[in-house]
Amino acid sequence: MIWKSGKVFPEVRESKFRTEFVFTGERPDNIRSGQTYYINLQLGQPTESIMIPKGTFFQSTGGSWIFVLDADGKKAYRRKIRIGRQNPQYYEVLEGLQPGERVIVSSYESYKDNEILVLQ
Numbered sequence: 001m002i003w004k005s006g007k008v009f010p011e012v013r014e015s016k017f018r019t020e021f022v023f024t025g026e027r028p029d030n031i032r033s034g035q036t037y038y039i040n041l042q043l044g045q046p047t048e049s050i051m052i053p054k055g056t057f058f059q060s061t062g063g064s065w066i067f068v069l070d071a072d073g074k075k076a077y078r079r080k081i082r083i084g085r086q087n088p089q090y091y092e093v094l095e096g097l098q099p100g101e102r103v104i105v106s107s108y109e110s111y112k113d114n115e116i117l118v119l120q
């Protein structure tokens with residue numbers, strides 16, 4: 001089945017949106033006008049990425065650095081990162097983190113000038 005998007009409505013509610021499709025050629029017999037269909041939509045090719053949750057750290061750092069916890073979780077070190085794409089829940093980290101590293105994403109307002117945090 002080949003189709004192209006005719007119209008996309010900008011409103012998103014509960015992670016759902018509405019669109020109209022225009023079929024090239026004949027419309028398939030099992031599709032009726034006005035019906036609701038559930039589809040899995042992929043915009044672009046899937047990629048392996050390091051993702052971190054969005055957090056208020058971004059207001060203090062602009063996404064240029066983050067505190068990374070050491071292996072035992074007792075200290076966190078300031079480290080430069082580079083953020084790529086984002087969605088409502090996550091940032092993609094292009095540089096500066098390794099898979100599995102833990103970070104602090106809460107506000108840095110009271111300790112943003114520190115290089116090392118000692119966690120209690």
